[in-house]
Amino acid sequence: MDKENEELLPIQLIIDAIDGDEKAIVSVLENYDVFMDKVVEKVANNMQIDLKLLSREDIKQETKEEVMKGIRKFDIKRVVKKDGMQDG
Amino acid sequence: MKKSSYEPESEQTIQHVFDAYIKRIVKRKITNLIVQIIKHRQYFDSVPYDDVGEYMTLSEEKYEITKIFKVGAEEIVLRDEDLIDILLTLRTSERNVLLLNVCANRSLKEITQELNLTYETVRTYKKRALREVRGKMECYG
Numbered sequence: 561m562d563k564e565n566e567e568l569l570p571i572q573l574i575i576d577a578i579d580g581d582e583k584a585i586v587s588v589l590e591n592y593d594v595f596m597d598k599v600v601e602k603v604a605n606n607m608q609i610d611l612k613l614l615s616r617e618d619i620k621q622e623t624k625e626e627v628m629k630g631i632r633k634f635d636i637k638r639v640v641k642k643d644g645m646q647d648g
Numbered sequence: 649m650k651k652s653s654y655e656p657e658s659e660q661t662i663q664h665v666f667d668a669y670i671k672r673i674v675k676r677k678i679t680n681l682i683v684q685i686i687k688h689r690q691y692f693d694s695v696p697y698d699d700v701g702e703y704m705t706l707s708e709e710k711y712e713i714t715k716i717f718k719v720g721a722e723e724i725v726l727r728d729e730d731l732i733d734i735l736l737t738l739r740t741s742e743r744n745v746l747l748l749n750v751c752a753n754r755s756l757k758e759i760t761q762e763l764n765l766t767y768e769t770v771r772t773y774k775k776r777a778l779r780e781v782r783g784k785m786e787c788y789g
């Protein structure tokens with residue numbers, strides 16, 4: 561497995577999260593926590609906002625809710641079908 | 649815990665698409681939230697009413713996601729984040745053909761001269777690039 565793939569979530573965790581397994585969803589969110597931090601920092605820097613003025617925890621909390629909703633909408637079958645079509 | 653019933657190739661695709669999907673949600677949500685925070689801050693900072701609207705627009709524009717693709721002498725500016733992400737996954741040669749044809753209004757014949765490729769190659773690159781873009785746009789919803 562190359563370095564890029566090592567950073568991806570295990571497939572079973574993704575499947576369980578999509579199936580609504582709460583533990584798996586929490587684990588997905590934890591995995592993206594560092595990414596969220598980086599994005600908050602990047603966006604704030606781009607907008608020349610002092611990070612001290614932002615409640616990062618509030619932002620992350622709201623973002624997590626959005627991600628949870630998103631996970632439930634992720635259509636795994638469509639991805640597999642598309643992949644199969646491309647191979648064929 | 650159940651065992652995955654997907655083929656290894658499909659598993660990898662799912663992992664990549666899922667990763668991009670979650671990151672996209674995170675980026676959008678955070679950007680929207682920070683824009684909202686800026687708007688509120690401007691309001692409460694007692695900026696004269698007439699200036700508030702202008703300042704908000706400037707703030708949003710400052711974060712507008714843009715990408716300049718340089719193809720030969722042409723500089724093509726794109727602002728659609730989804731499209732930029734997808735175009736970056738294409739092979740450079742295919743992306744260049746698509747950008748010149750669709751965004752810079754070059755005919756396939758003109759592209760053959762500009763990129764020093766045969767007509768058939770340009771046609772194939774465009775076809776492949778379009779298929780990739782359409783496929784990925786459907787995947788990402």
